Amino acid sequence: MRITCPYCGERDRREFYYRGAATDLDRPAPDAGEEAWENFVFLRENPAGVTRDLWYHEGGCGAWVVVTRNTVTHEVLETRLASEARS
Numbered sequence: 001m002r003i004t005c006p007y008c009g010e011r012d013r014r015e016f017y018y019r020g021a022a023t024d025l026d027r028p029a030p031d032a033g034e035e036a037w038e039n040f041v042f043l044r045e046n047p048a049g050v051t052r053d054l055w056y057h058e059g060g061c062g063a064w065v066v067v068t069r070n071t072v073t074h075e076v077l078e079t080r081l082a083s084e085a086r087s
Helices: 034-042
Strands: 001-005 008-011 016-020 051-056 064-070 075-079
Touching: 001 064, 001 075
Parallel strands: none
Antiparallel strands: 001 008, 016 051, 051 064, 064 075
16 A cells, blocks of 8 residues: 655555544543443444544654545545644
């Protein structure tokens, strides 16, 4: 898979470190209990299809990049800096 860094251009995905889904997660309150925290930490959706993921360009410029990709075909649909992803 190839990921286009907004600063460095197209690179092999091995230069990047996957950091998880680029979505807002509902973090439990500190006193929410063991089950709520277990669900938050360990139970995540694993959808087939288009996802938005957060990647760190560890082997390059150090940018945080939001990658929109298809998990079935591995096609990268869009990349943007994480600081600009909400706009």
